[in-house]
Amino acid sequence: MFKMTEQSTFNSAYEEDAQKDKFLTFSLGNELYGIEIKHVIEIIGIQTITEVPELPDFVRGIINLRGKIIPVMDVRLRFKKPFLEYNDRTCIIVIEMKGTSVGLIVDSVSEVLSVPSADIVPPPEAGGGLNRYIQGIGKSGTAVMLLLDCDKLLHDHEVERLLLAE
Numbered sequence: 001m002f003k004m005t006e007q008s009t010f011n012s013a014y015e016e017d018a019q020k021d022k023f024l025t026f027s028l029g030n031e032l033y034g035i036e037i038k039h040v041i042e043i044i045g046i047q048t049i050t051e052v053p054e055l056p057d058f059v060r061g062i063i064n065l066r067g068k069i070i071p072v073m074d075v076r077l078r079f080k081k082p083f084l085e086y087n088d089r090t091c092i093i094v095i096e097m098k099g100t101s102v103g104l105i106v107d108s109v110s111e112v113l114s115v116p117s118a119d120i121v122p123p124p125e126a127g128g129g130l131n132r133y134i135q136g137i138g139k140s141g142t143a144v145m146l147l148l149d150c151d152k153l154l155h156d157h158e159v160e161r162l163l164l165a166e
Contacts, residue, residue: 019036019037019038021114021115021116021117022036022037022038022112022113022114022115023035023036023037023112023113023114023115023138023145023147024037024040024043024093024109024111024112025109025110025111025112025113025143025145026091026093026106026107026108026109026110027106027107027108027110028075028076028079028081028106028107029081029084029107031146032110032143032144032145032146033075033106033145033146033147033148034113034115034138034145034146034147034148035093035095035104035147035148035150036147036150037112039095039096039097039150040093040094040095041094041095041096041101042094043091043092043093043094043109044065044091044092044094044103045088045090045091045092046086046090046091046092046105047063047092048063049061049062049063049072050062050063050064052071055071057077058073058074058075058077058078059071059072059073059074060072060073060074060077060105063092063103065094065103068101070094070101070102070103071100071102071103072092072102072103072104072105073102073103073104073105073153073154074105075104075105075106075153076105076106076107078133078153079133084107086105089107089108090105090106090107090108091105091106091108091109092104092105092106093106093109095150096150097150097151097153097154098151098154102153102154104153113138113140113143113145114140115138115139115140115145115147119138119139119140120136120137120138120139120147121136121137122136122137123135123136123137123146132152133148133149133152133153134146134147134148134149135147135148135149135152
């Protein structure tokens with residue numbers, strides 16, 4: 001049993017190290033964004049969304065993913081960008097946020113990139129707006145991406161409303 005605990009601790013540490021500095025990148029229009037891979041559960045294609053009354057406009061509704069009800073948010077709408085009709089490139093990134101699974105609807109998913117902390121700078125101090133969702137600006141080769149802070153995509157009162165929708 002002692003060895004199993006050692007192995008479990010080793011696997012956990014190895015897994016964490018393997019995810020360090022890794023970001024799943026996605027696009028909204030011409031802009032590139034990244035989410036720390038440790039938050040990502042899976043990526044699925046767009047599917048039927050059931051609307052739920054009285055949720056914020058950017059929360060499109062809920063989906064049934066293998067028997068689990070997951071609220072989905074359109075990241076474009078969250079960032080006050082115009083709605084774009086969903087197509088075959090539209091994806092839902094299922095993430096773990098504040099202890100609940102949430103789907104993020106994005107225009108398209110790109111790739112997983114390594115972005116060492118030395119290549120991440122803080123967002124400009126331009127106050128409010130989109131900046132409150134950004135943990136930093138990352139550089140990988142010639143690509144520049146806005147790195148999202150998953151825990152700030154929803155405020156606590158919004159998470160509570162989503163949990164009621166489940």
